[in-house]
Amino acid sequence: MLSDRRPILLANARIVDPSRDLDFPGDLLIADGVIRDAKRGIGAAGVPEGTEIVDCRGNIVAPGLVDMRAFVGEPGAEHRETLSSASQAAAAGGVTTIISQPDTTPAIDDPAVVDFVQRRARDTAIVHIHPMAALTKGLKGEELAEIGLLKAAGAVAFTDGARSVVNAQVMRRALVYARDFEALIVHHTEDPDLVGEGVMNEGEFAARLGLIGVPNAAETIMLERDLRLVAATEGRYHAASLTCAESLEVLRRAKETGLAVSASASINHLTLNEIDIGPYRTFFKMAPPLRAEDDRKALVAALAEGLIDVVMSDHNPQDVEVKRLPFAEAASGAIGIETMLTAGLRLVHSGELKLTALLKAMSTRPAELIGLPGGTLRSGAAADVVVIDPDVPWVLDRNELKSKCRNTPFDEARLQGRTLRTIVAGRTVYEYV
Amino acid sequence: MNIVTKSSFVLGHRHLLGIEGLSRAEILGLLDLSEEFVELNRQIEKKTTSLRGRTLINLFFEASTRTQASFELAGKRLGADVMNMSVSSSSIRKGETLVDTAVTLNAMHPDIIVVRHHASGAVELLAQKVDCSVINAGDGSHEHPTQALLDALTIRRRKGDIERLTVAICGDILHSRVARSNIILLNTLGARVRVVAPSTLLPSGIERMGVEVTRDMREGLAGTDIVMMLRLQRERMNGSFVPSTQEYFAYYGLDTKKLAYAKPDALVMHPGPMNRGVEIDSIVADGAQSLIREQVEMGVAVRMAVLEALSRNLPNA
Numbered sequence: 001m002l003s004d005r006r007p008i009l010l011a012n013a014r015i016v017d018p019s020r021d022l023d024f025p026g027d028l029l030i031a032d033g034v035i036r037d038a039k040r041g042i043g044a045a046g047v048p049e050g051t052e053i054v055d056c057r058g059n060i061v062a063p064g065l066v067d068m069r070a071f072v073g074e075p076g077a078e079h080r081e082t083l084s085s086a087s088q089a090a091a092a093g094g095v096t097t098i099i100s101q102p103d104t105t106p107a108i109d110d111p112a113v114v115d116f117v118q119r120r121a122r123d124t125a126i127v128h129i130h131p132m133a134a135l136t137k138g139l140k141g142e143e144l145a146e147i148g149l150l151k152a153a154g155a156v157a158f159t160d161g162a163r164s165v166v167n168a169q170v171m172r173r174a175l176v177y178a179r180d181f182e183a184l185i186v187h188h189t190e191d192p193d194l195v196g197e198g199v200m201n202e203g204e205f206a207a208r209l210g211l212i213g214v215p216n217a218a219e220t221i222m223l224e225r226d227l228r229l230v231a232a233t234e235g236r237y238h239a240a241s242l243t244c245a246e247s248l249e250v251l252r253r254a255k256e257t258g259l260a261v262s263a264s265a266s267i268n269h270l271t272l273n274e275i276d277i278g279p280y281r282t283f284f285k286m287a288p289p290l291r292a293e294d295d296r297k298a299l300v301a302a303l304a305e306g307l308i309d310v311v312m313s314d315h316n317p318q319d320v321e322v323k324r325l326p327f328a329e330a331a332s333g334a335i336g337i338e339t340m341l342t343a344g345l346r347l348v349h350s351g352e353l354k355l356t357a358l359l360k361a362m363s364t365r366p367a368e369l370i371g372l373p374g375g376t377l378r379s380g381a382a383a384d385v386v387v388i389d390p391d392v393p394w395v396l397d398r399n400e401l402k403s404k405c406r407n408t409p410f411d412e413a414r415l416q417g418r419t420l421r422t423i424v425a426g427r428t429v430y431e432y433v
Numbered sequence: 434m435n436i437v438t439k440s441s442f443v444l445g446h447r448h449l450l451g452i453e454g455l456s457r458a459e460i461l462g463l464l465d466l467s468e469e470f471v472e473l474n475r476q477i478e479k480k481t482t483s484l485r486g487r488t489l490i491n492l493f494f495e496a497s498t499r500t501q502a503s504f505e506l507a508g509k510r511l512g513a514d515v516m517n518m519s520v521s522s523s524s525i526r527k528g529e530t531l532v533d534t535a536v537t538l539n540a541m542h543p544d545i546i547v548v549r550h551h552a553s554g555a556v557e558l559l560a561q562k563v564d565c566s567v568i569n570a571g572d573g574s575h576e577h578p579t580q581a582l583l584d585a586l587t588i589r590r591r592k593g594d595i596e597r598l599t600v601a602i603c604g605d606i607l608h609s610r611v612a613r614s615n616i617i618l619l620n621t622l623g624a625r626v627r628v629v630a631p632s633t634l635l636p637s638g639i640e641r642m643g644v645e646v647t648r649d650m651r652e653g654l655a656g657t658d659i660v661m662m663l664r665l666q667r668e669r670m671n672g673s674f675v676p677s678t679q680e681y682f683a684y685y686g687l688d689t690k691k692l693a694y695a696k697p698d699a700l701v702m703h704p705g706p707m708n709r710g711v712e713i714d715s716i717v718a719d720g721a722q723s724l725i726r727e728q729v730e731m732g733v734a735v736r737m738a739v740l741e742a743l744s745r746n747l748p749n750a
Contacts, residue, residue: 202637202638203637203638204637204638204639204641204642205638206636206637206638207613207636207637207638207639207641207642208453208613208642209553209554209575210553210554210572210573210574210575210576210610210613211553211554211573211574211575212574213636213637215637279554279557280553280554280557280558321530324530324532324558325530325531325532325558326531326550326552326553326554326555326558326573327552327553327554328552328553328554328573329552
């Protein structure tokens with residue numbers, strides 16, 4: 001599948017570069033692993049000898065996606081997902097960079113583990129993978145991890161993954177300490193005491209299903225606390241996964257006062273709601289939980305105006321043993337790296353979001369926040385590029401997904417738009433046939 | 434002796450997983466069929482043969498005395514072979530999952546499985562994996578359909594009709610599958626339903642299930658025909674949801690004083706087992722307005738009706 005690194009001309013394309021708000025018909029030339037040029041009418045005549053010429057037939061050429069939050073099972077849970085299988089799924093979904101989470105066994109809280117992940121990624125993965133490292137040792141929320149050494153080893157940000165740091169003093173020190181290293185802190189904002197035994201959004205549907213609800217306040221209170229600490233410390237902070245309208249108002253106030261804060265929303269919370277759980281479908285069990293439709297709409301509106309910076313997959317492979325259980329006992333999480341783009345296109349087709357806004361939140365913004373090259377089609381940038389047919393209708397069959405797990409909430413979903421080709425550092429790593 | 438029921442009612446579902454999804458006609462059909470079994474159960478010869486040759490498995494993942502006994506008697510009186518499986522003797526203790534248990538039991542060709550489980554939705558999950566009929570005998574805080582049916586039967590026999598009655602359901606609504614099934618059933622039959630509880634025991638959004646909500650027993654019981662009390666689980670009494678049993682009894686325990694707010698001919702119900710002195714005073718529980726023992730009697734009849742109605746759908750029936 002891996003082609004050689006001869007130059008590629010993506011011809012007759014609709015070039016969409018969200019880093020410069022460009023959207024025009026043209027050609028894009030890739031050589032030596034970098035983007036040479038993107039403009040109207042490069043044509044076959046203007047390319048080096050031996051260039052592979054791809055007729056894009058008017059389809060979109062955009063920067064490869066940067067998925068800012070994906071849980072990968074390596075090391076420790078390779079039966080769920082390896083760096084290799086995650087990268088295959090990513091490539092099929094147009095994702096050229098995975099930011100992996102430190103919730104592994106052992107946790108990524110030691111420079112040697114960062115090194116391990118990077119080397120395994122280099123040797124086995126077909127897209128870029130950069131790990132976030134633990135914010136606290138063992139993800140326990142008690143003692144600071146070695147932020148300096150971890151960053152030097154290649155960790156791109158610091159987070160306790162799917163866990164929240166409950167102790168405000170620990171979070172305060174982490175923000176202060178990380179500031180000295182210009183490190184970004186990414187935080188899962190759910191107060192575990194307020195979550196309690198909750199397994200889905202609190203409200204009418206939880207009441208009807210007889211399931212314990214998680215109140216919006218579990219998220220909002222933690223976010224408010226964090227943002228007050230950010231104001232006091234001037235640290236760099238990113239809310240890992242916001243889900244409800246109240247949180248957006250909190251975030252807006254913090255941004256208006258000029259704090260270095262940003263936030264993600266998962267593709268699940270942008271395209272699904274609590275009603276999708278239906279008769280206890282555990283593939284829709286997530287943490288934080290799917291919220292009400294009003295929250296989903298508010299989240300999409302916040303994304304459209306740029307208040308939400310990043311759309312991420314929250315990719316979380318879980319096998320049947322932990323999903324085929326009564327709802328309250330089943331594991332949380334859904335796979336999503338392969339379907340993030342096509343699910344996101346739903347918002348574009350429904351008129352809720354502009355295509356450039358979607359692509360910016362899936363490539364340019366996460367690359368900027370993490371401090372990675374990519375997310376742009378500028379000349380000289382790394383050739384991480386995706387070719388997208390935005391309109392082709394298809395039905396998702398979960399057995400055709402590349403992930404080792406099948407826990408997708410989009411099984412049998414009617415979708416529109418898909419990845420045709422994914423190019424990482426100038427090589428085609430995925431081609432839809 | 435082969436007693437044939439007069440009603441030829443057939444339930445248009447393979448399973449009985451909840452009251453939700455049952456039509457008014459289906460509920461009334463089940464109640465009418467139950468009436469015939471009430472009469473039968475009061476005779477000396479109580480056995481019929483309509484489930485002869487059928488295997489009924491009582492699969493209880495949660496301890497239960499009355500519901501399990503009630504289903505066992507119901508099955509036996511209809512002539513079925515009844516097997517009781519409870520969690521203490523089952524392989525679930527050895528780590529087997531619910532789905533594996535379902536698949537294993539299914540291979541033994543039961544005709545009906547009655548399931549109680551501590552998790553909401555567990556019975557539905559099990560029903561997806563078996564070929565036989567499944568009856569929900571209580572799943573977590575979700576539904577307990579036969580309890581709601583027996584409550585309705587009890588009310589209807591005393592009050593004649595359920596439509597336009599005012600029913601107050603009082604106590605731990607948050608964790609109660611009995612409350613949910615009753616709210617749906619009573620609404621379907623046209624009753625006016627109130628729930629009365631401290632706010633910590635009320636699920637958010639409950640008002641959207643078609644009930645009036647109040648935190649005050651005086652207000653909640655005013656003018657009611659039926660007062661339905663719910664059990665407060667022991668682990669929720671001491672500080673987690675209510676501060677103490679004393680405080681709970683003072684504000685929400687049904688004693689003669691609070692019962693006086695209801696209509697003079699109001700009737701008192703409780704799904705059992707009761708915590709005397711916590712949610713209900715003994716004088717009320719054992720008093721003339723109490724239907725609690727009658728509910729138990731109706732329980733067997735309703736379960737016979739449900740088994741009978743579902744069995745009429747079984748293959749080769």
